[in-house]
Amino acid sequence: MDGSREQPVMTSGLDLEDKYSYLCLIATQSDEIMEEGRLRTNPEALRRRFCSERPLRIAIETGTHSPWVSRVLEECDHEGIKAAVAGELPGTEWQRCAVHFQRNVLSHVPASSMSEVAEDLSAIFKVRREKTAEVLVKEFVSL
Helix, strand or coil, X not given: CCCCCCCCCEEEEEECCCXXXXXXXXXXXXXXXEEEEEEECCHHHHXXXXXXXXXXXXXXXXXXXXXXXXXXXXXXXCEEHHHHHHHHCCCCXXXXXXXXXXXXXXXXXXXXXXXXXXXXXXXXXXXXXXXHHHHHHHHHHHC
C-alpha cells in the first residue's frame, strides 16, 4: 500500500468456494465483527459488493479462484492479501491456509484413501524442519 492511499478502516476475510464465497468484515481498530455473510463467487457479485466500499484490506484464500478474484478486488481499489503477504514475507506471492489447502487436496482423493492421505498431509504440516518437510512432500507426491 503506498502512502497516497488512506489506511483501511476495515479488514475483510474472503473464503472462496465454487458457488458462494463467505465474507467477514472486521473493524481494524476494535477487531469487532461488522458483517458476516455470503455472496456468489463471480465477478459481477464481487464488483457489486466491493466497488462502492471504502478501501479495505482483503485477505483471500489461495486457490483456483484467487487470481481472478484478486484482480477484481484490485480494480475496486482494495488492498489484497498479495500486498499484505509481500510486506511481511518478501518474495512470497501467496500464503495459503493449511486447512483450506488440505480440504482442497482431499476433495480429489477417493473416499477409500482419504484418512491415509489426510494423515500424511497433517504429518507434513507438523514437521518443524524445512528439509524434513521437503523430503516428506517429495515422498507424498511420488505416491
